[in-house]
Amino acid sequence: MLSEHQVVCPIHPMTKRLLRDLGEQGLLQELQPFFAPESATIPVSVGDDAAVVCFDGDLVITKDLLVDGVHFSDQTTEAEAVGWRAGAANLSDLAAMGASPVGLLVGLALPGDTPLDWILGVYRGLAHFGVPILGGDTVRSSQRVLSITALGKIQGPAIRRNQACVADKLLLTGPMGSARAGLELLLYSEQGEQLSQEDRQVLIRAHQRPTPRLDIPNLLFAQTRRIGGMDTSDGLADAVLQICRASGVGALIEHQRVPILPAVRTLAGDRALDWAYYGGEDFELLLSVDPKVAEKLLTLHQDFTAIGTVTASPEVSDDLGVLLSLERSFQHF
Numbered sequence: 001m002l003s004e005h006q007v008v009c010p011i012h013p014m015t016k017r018l019l020r021d022l023g024e025q026g027l028l029q030e031l032q033p034f035f036a037p038e039s040a041t042i043p044v045s046v047g048d049d050a051a052v053v054c055f056d057g058d059l060v061i062t063k064d065l066l067v068d069g070v071h072f073s074d075q076t077t078e079a080e081a082v083g084w085r086a087g088a089a090n091l092s093d094l095a096a097m098g099a100s101p102v103g104l105l106v107g108l109a110l111p112g113d114t115p116l117d118w119i120l121g122v123y124r125g126l127a128h129f130g131v132p133i134l135g136g137d138t139v140r141s142s143q144r145v146l147s148i149t150a151l152g153k154i155q156g157p158a159i160r161r162n163q164a165c166v167a168d169k170l171l172l173t174g175p176m177g178s179a180r181a182g183l184e185l186l187l188y189s190e191q192g193e194q195l196s197q198e199d200r201q202v203l204i205r206a207h208q209r210p211t212p213r214l215d216i217p218n219l220l221f222a223q224t225r226r227i228g229g230m231d232t233s234d235g236l237a238d239a240v241l242q243i244c245r246a247s248g249v250g251a252l253i254e255h256q257r258v259p260i261l262p263a264v265r266t267l268a269g270d271r272a273l274d275w276a277y278y279g280g281e282d283f284e285l286l287l288s289v290d291p292k293v294a295e296k297l298l299t300l301h302q303d304f305t306a307i308g309t310v311t312a313s314p315e316v317s318d319d320l321g322v323l324l325s326l327e328r329s330f331q332h333f
Contacts, residue, residue, distance in 0.1 A: 020112035024138055030116060034123045036132030051134040055102055060152035062093035068144035076186040079118040081208035082146065083125025089233060090150035091129060092212035092283040096231040098159040098221065099152030106136035107147035114144065157225050161246035164228035168310040169294035170251060173213050173285045173303050175259040176236045180279025181267050182207030192267045199263035210283040223296055228288030237277040237324040239286040244316050253308040253318040278328050
């Protein structure tokens with residue numbers, strides 16, 4: 001059932017119209033069905049200089065940019081998947097802070113020869129999550145760029161990277177390396193001949209249509225108020241290292257406990273653990289919690305896996321003696 005501010009994702013007939021044929025006002029008319037209607041929680045939606053949103057709790061804000069040729073390409077990501085991944089990336093950041101979504105702002109920088117169908121596909125991907133789209137901006141550009149700002153709310157303490165304590169257990173909410181494997185299949189279609197069609201689609205979906213873990217924060221807060229954590233969008237190694245650095249602790253990872261799908265192991269072979277550590281874009285959560293809390297959470301949700309322990313030593317490694325490295329994690333510069 002849709003809430004009062006959710007909109008049904010409209011279906012548009014295929015068209016060959018280009019952005020330059022529409023102009024900015026014509027584009028806004030085409031996008032109007034995607035925007036949130038006015039309601040008790042959104043008394044002013046699209047149509048004025050800014051939206052007005054009413055909610056209780058603290059405001060949480062995050063922003064991501066997706067650039068053609070860096071974050072997506074026509075070879076690996078159809079338009080709807082571009083919008084889906086853009087929404088997932090931002091909503092995952094909200095989940096990592098323990099927040100629930102309030103709305104999205106969408107910025108588009110596009111060449112004039114961008115097909116209208118591509119733009120509408122992006123919005124269909126964004127609309128999948130049922131989070132109100134409150135407005136945004138469109139500008140002319142020589143390259144396709146998608147900028148998403150997500151607004152969230154939180155009541156009580158946020159999940160923070162600096163809240164890990166010695167002896168905490170490190171929990172993961174899902175498997176690692178799947179998005180990296182999906183990208184491999186999209187880039188090199190001849191790969192993975194030994195995989196079933198179902199396994200191939202699972203991995204490709206992990207890359208193109210990830211699921212942000214918005215289901216996790218309420219479960220966590222029902223058990224504890226001190227949670228260290230972040231999402232794994234830049235890889236598991238990055239998440240462990242960032243949490244440890246912010247908290248002034250170290251960690252020991254049990255490599256055999258890192259959840260990796262059998263299909264990823266089949267495709268990656270001896271690179272599977274490396275893909276789990278450094279592949280990125282899985283959008284799961286890594287959490288540092290008291291051992292007793294961890295034990296309880298493991299019984300409450302089958303997706304949780306305990307993968308290691310927070311240590312007093314500043315060293316961050318696994319039980320193979322491999323030091324984890326930020327330098328091997330994804331960085332733009």
